[in-house]
Each structure stands twice: as C-alpha cells, then as structure tokens.
Amino acid sequence: MTFSRRKFLQYAGLTSVSGLLLSQKAFATDRVWSLNSNTLKVGLIGCGGRGSAAAMEALNADPNVILYAMADAFPDHLEASYNTLKEKMGDKVQVSQANKFVGLDAYQKLLATDVDVVLLAAPPAFRPSHLEASVNAKKHIFCEKPFAVDAPGLRRVMETTKKAKASNLALVAGFCWRYHLPKRETFNRVLDGQIGPILAAECTYNTGELWYKERQAGWSDFEYQLRNWLYYNWLSGDHIIEQAIHSIDMMQWGLGDKLPVQVTGSGGRQKRTDPKFGNIYDHFALVYDYADGSKSYFSSRQQNDTAPSYMVELVGRDGKCLVDCRTGEHIISGKKPWKYADETKFTDENAYKKSNSRSMYQQEHDELFASIRKNKPKFDGDWMVKANLVAMAGRMAAYTGQTVKIEDALASNEKLFPENVSWDLKYDVPIAIPGLKKTI
Numbered sequence: 001m002t003f004s005r006r007k008f009l010q011y012a013g014l015t016s017v018s019g020l021l022l023s024q025k026a027f028a029t030d031r032v033w034s035l036n037s038n039t040l041k042v043g044l045i046g047c048g049g050r051g052s053a054a055a056m057e058a059l060n061a062d063p064n065v066i067l068y069a070m071a072d073a074f075p076d077h078l079e080a081s082y083n084t085l086k087e088k089m090g091d092k093v094q095v096s097q098a099n100k101f102v103g104l105d106a107y108q109k110l111l112a113t114d115v116d117v118v119l120l121a122a123p124p125a126f127r128p129s130h131l132e133a134s135v136n137a138k139k140h141i142f143c144e145k146p147f148a149v150d151a152p153g154l155r156r157v158m159e160t161t162k163k164a165k166a167s168n169l170a171l172v173a174g175f176c177w178r179y180h181l182p183k184r185e186t187f188n189r190v191l192d193g194q195i196g197p198i199l200a201a202e203c204t205y206n207t208g209e210l211w212y213k214e215r216q217a218g219w220s221d222f223e224y225q226l227r228n229w230l231y232y233n234w235l236s237g238d239h240i241i242e243q244a245i246h247s248i249d250m251m252q253w254g255l256g257d258k259l260p261v262q263v264t265g266s267g268g269r270q271k272r273t274d275p276k277f278g279n280i281y282d283h284f285a286l287v288y289d290y291a292d293g294s295k296s297y298f299s300s301r302q303q304n305d306t307a308p309s310y311m312v313e314l315v316g317r318d319g320k321c322l323v324d325c326r327t328g329e330h331i332i333s334g335k336k337p338w339k340y341a342d343e344t345k346f347t348d349e350n351a352y353k354k355s356n357s358r359s360m361y362q363q364e365h366d367e368l369f370a371s372i373r374k375n376k377p378k379f380d381g382d383w384m385v386k387a388n389l390v391a392m393a394g395r396m397a398a399y400t401g402q403t404v405k406i407e408d409a410l411a412s413n414e415k416l417f418p419e420n421v422s423w424d425l426k427y428d429v430p431i432a433i434p435g436l437k438k439t440i
Contacts, residue, residue, distance in 0.1 A: 035094075040372065041068035043105045043115035043139070045130055047081035050144060051121030053361065054174075055085055058119060058142065059092045061365035062373070066092050069099040069113050071106035073226060073300055075123070078102060094191035106422060111137040117170075117372070120144055123229040125417040126235050128153040132160045134243035135169060140372055142365065144174035146245050146388050149237035161381030170377035172368040173384035175249045177325070179326075179367065180360035182340045186323055186330040187253050194336050196317030201296035203251040204309040205244035209302055212276060222425040231278030233395075234429050238280045240267075240398075241391045244300035250312045250323065251296055254365060257383050259388065260288035260296070262405045266434065267398030271303045279431045282418035286394040401434030412440045416423075 017401075040062060044055045047070055055067055067085060072078040078100055086093045101109040107130050111118070117140045120130050124146045134141050141164070148154035164171045178185050190198075212231075217226045229235035236242040263313075265286030272282035283301035290296070310325040319334015330340035371378035393409035418427055 007028065007276075010070060012182075019428055024310045027388075029373040032164040033275070035066070036064070038064050040065045040117055040369065041113075041115045042066065043071070043110045043113065043118045044081070045071045045110060045118055045120050046122030046126075048121065050174075051119060052081040052084060054121055054142060054365070055142065056088065057362050057365040058117065058369070059085075059089050059410055061369040062364060065369065068094060068115050069101070069110045070095050071110040073102070073104055075102045075105065077260030089256075101175070104423075108133060108225050116140060117369075119141070121174075123156045123226070123235050124242060125149045125153070125229075125235045127354065128156040128160070131157060135160050135164045135167065138167060138169065140377065142172050142174070142369070143384075145249075145384075146237055146241045147173075147385060148388060148392075148418040149154075149234060149241065150394065150414060151410055152415050153417060154385060154392065154410070157388075158385055161385065165379055165381055168377055169379075170368055170371050171379050171381045171384075172297070172364055173380040174364070175246065175380075175384065175387065176360045177246060177250050178253065178380075179363040179370075180376060181363070182328075182330045183253075183323060186321065186332070186340060187250075189258055189315075189338065190254050190314055190321050191334060194246060194319065194332055194338070195314065195321055195334055195416040197292075198255055198314055198316050199287045199294050200315045201251050201255060201294075201313065203247040203289040203296070203298050203312045205247040205300040206309040207302055208304045208306070208308075209244075209272060218238070220423050222421065222423055222427070223426075225278070228276075228278065231276070231280055232429070233278075233280050234282065234418075234427070236393050236414075237392070239302050240284050240300055241388065242282075243302070244284070244298075245391045247310065247312060248391045249299060251314075252383075252390060253319065253385050254312060254314045254323075255290075255296070257386055258290065259386060259406050260290050260393075262403050263288045263390075263393050265298075265397045266401065268302045268434075269431065279429055281398065284394065284398050286388070288394070311417070396440040399432035399434065400437050400440060402440075404440055409440060413440050 042058050042065060044051055044067065059067060061064055070078050082095060099113060111133055118134050119142045120127060121144045122130060127147050131143055147157045161171060171284060210230055215226045225232050230242060263286055267281040267282065267284035269282050282303055286298045288296045310328060312323045314321040318338060319332055322329060322331045332338040367378055389410055393404050393406050397404040398408055418428060
C-alpha cells in the first residue's frame with residue numbers, strides 16, 4: 001500500500017478517536033424465552049474472560065436480547081464460557097450445538113448466521129480480519145480494544161471503520177473508560193477549557209505480571225503461543241498496546257484526540273526474562289512531542305512487587321487535572337477547582353444505588369443496544385484508532401531506540417502477524433534490541 005503524507009493527514013484529521021462477569025441478573029430469566037420480531041441475536045467471537053464478560057453485559061443491556069451463536073479457536077474455551085453464561089443468564093442463552101463454532105475459521109461460520117450484533121473479543125492480531133468480515137456481513141459490532149498489532153492491520157481497520165459508518169452500522173469500541181461517567185464529566189471540563197490550554201500530560205500503567213498457561217501434551221507450537229497470546233507481540237502488540245493503551249487513550253481523550261508529531265523513548269525486558277514470556281517487553285518509557293510545543297510522558301511496566309500506578313495528569317495554563325483509576329480521584333485544581341462528587345457520601349440511599357447500578361463495561365453495551373433500538377447506531381470509529389496508533393508508534397520507538405514520526409509509524413509496512421495461520425505454524429519474531437532493530 002502506498003501511504004502518502006496526504007493520506008496520513010486525512011487519517012490524522014479524524015474527529016471525535018479482562019472484566020468480571022456480573023453476578024446479578026439485570027433482567028428476569030425465570031421464564032422460557034421465545035424469539036420475536038424485536039429480539040436481537042448476539043454472536044460472541046472469542047470466548048475467553050473478556051469475551052464472556054462482554055456477552056453477559058450485552059445480555060444485561062436490553063430485555064429482548066439473546067446469545068445466539070459462539071465462536072472460538074478452542075472448544076474448551078467455548079464450552080466453559082457457554083456453561084458459565086447459561087448458568088447465570090438461563091434462557092437468554094440460546095446457543096444450539098449447531099451454532100457453536102470452533103477453529104481458526106469459526107468467526108466466518110458465526111457471521112454466516114442471522115445474528116444481529118457481534119462481540120469481537122479474540123486476541124488482538126485477529127481483530128482486523130474479524131472486524132472487516134463483520135462489517136461486510138452487515139452486523140452491528142462491539143469491538144474490544146486494541147484493534148491491530150501492526151500498521152498494515154491498523155490501516156485495514158481504518159478503512160473498515162469508514163465502511164461501517166457508510167453502512168450505518170453501530171461500532172462501539174472497548175475503551176471502557178470513555179464510558180465511565182465520572183471520567184466523562186472530568187474530561188469534558190478539560191475539553192471545555194477549565195484548565196486552559198494543555199502544556200504537558202503524563203499517563204501511567206504500572207502493574208504486576210499477568211496469567212500464564214503451562215504447555216500441555218499435544219499442543220503444537222502455535223497452540224501454545226495462541227493460548228499464551230499476551231506474551232507474543234505478533235498476537236498482542238506487546239503490553240503497551242494490549243493493556244497500557246487504556247492510559248494512552250485517556251490521555252488522548254484529555255488532549256482532544258490530537259495526534260503527536262513524534263515519539264522518543266525506551267523499553268526492555270529487565271525482570272520478566274524467562275522464555276515463557278515470549279518476546280514482549282516488561283517496561284516502556286516514552287515522550288511524545290506535539291505540533292504546538294507541548295509534550296506528554298508515558299510509562300508502563302508489568303513487574304511483580306513494584307509500585308502500582310494507573311493515572312492521567314494534565315497540566316494546563318490555568319490549572320491541573322488528575323484522574324487516578326486506582327484511587328478513584330477526579331480532581332481539577334487551579335483557577336477553577338473542582339472535584340467529582342464522592343458517591344459514598346450521598347445521603348439519599350436510592351441516589352447512591354442508582355449511581356452505582358451500571359459499570360462502565362455495562363454502560364458500553366447499554367449505549368450500543370439503545371442506539372440500535374433507536375436506529376441511530378453509535379459509532380466510535382472516528383476516534384478509536386488513534387490511541388492504537390499512538391501506542392504503536394511508542395512501541396516502535398522503544399524497540400528501535402529511535403525517534404519515530406507518527407506518520408511514519410502509520411505508513412510502516414512491517415507485518416508482525418503473518419498472512420496465513422494454521423495449527424502447524426512455525427513462527428518466531430525475535431526480541432527487539434534497540435539500536436540493532438532498524439525497521440519500524
């Protein structure tokens with residue numbers, strides 16, 4: 001694909017860019033469910049923890065929704081998800097054996113059914129093909145983040161989102177904090193100028209290590225890697241894209257979704273060096289430069305027994321804004337100080353219960369299904385790819401040790417995810433060594 005500066009600027013000008021299952025039932029399921037003309041049929045693609053939670057949230061979003069089809073690469077994932085959802089949601093789960101699809105092509109079989117809405121929650125490397133196929137099949141979509149692990153995949157997603165909009169399809173992105181009501185109020189105040197022009201920003205995602213699955217007898221190399229997809233950048237994009245992108249997206253949000261000009265930084269494998277952790281880094285530290293002279297600073301790590309941090313701080317000419325995902329603080333200081341109301345101090349018990357009745361994960365699906373019902377499909381495609389691009393450029397800068405221009409990151413032709421995958425795939429991407437790795 002020839003990617004000109006003009007094409008980059010067209011993308012850069014886009015305008016407003018695993019959860020736990022709920023234990024309670026939002027709607028009664030003690031009666032036998034019967035299909036009717038208003039029933040929305042949901043298909044789940046990717047039946048891991050996040051996908052199963054998304055299915056629960058979809059079923060809780062509307063009283064006339066059923067889970068109709070499921071697809072996953074692994075039969076054990078699918079059956080475990082099905083059993084959990086069936087136990088919790090009863091007759092709202094109506095997945096016949098014929099609508100349980102297993103394998104690398106399972107998503108295609110699911111999309112051939114008459115589902116109305118699909119939930120895309122397979123590992124990130126599959127997202128470009130799954131999203132494109134879903135749009136081509138004219139399905140409304142919940143698309144978990146991130147959306148691509150490399151630039152060719154992200155460009156494909158960008159083209160697909162434009163087609164989704166033209167087709168009047170709902171497309172809701174899995175950037176859950178964008179649906180968190182306290183953060184909406186906080187960032188809207190920033191965007192309305194309450195702290196003045198932004199001079200600098202900082203965001204962090206410092207956490208511990210995540211899960212790992214021991215290799216079992218009979219697993220091919222590809223199955224082992226796919227079951228541990230977090231640790232292979234060609235499947236996950238590295239943790240800066242797979243996990244820490246939440247912080248980057250919040251920073252992007254607070255900055256009005258403007259793109260940086262370039263990024264410089266570092267990263268590496270300092271603690272998590274065992275071969276079982278694949279080829280990803282365990283820490284990143286980056287500086288982004290913007291056309292107006294402002295800067296933003298990002299750091300992340302996945303290292304056990306280290307100090308946690310999950311926050312965004314924006315420094316403006318007239319004040320500062322702090323959003324801390326760990327403490328729940330939403331504070332603006334300076335000329336116009338403000339603090340989000342502490343919900344634990346409500347004197348009206350009903351108001352407190354109402355304020356906490358829907359999580360941000362649930363809010364995503366509430367708004368998705370409400371928009372479908374109103375025939376005004378909600379569309380996040382104009383902004384959702386920007387955080388992916390910013391995170392990807394940061395990974396490229398850390399991997400190479402070079403300053404990377406954002407337009408060069410988007411124009412990159414390096415493919416991490418191979419064209420064709422199969423169970424006997426033998427594939428290896430070397431661990432990136434800054435200064436030795438040259439391509440972005």
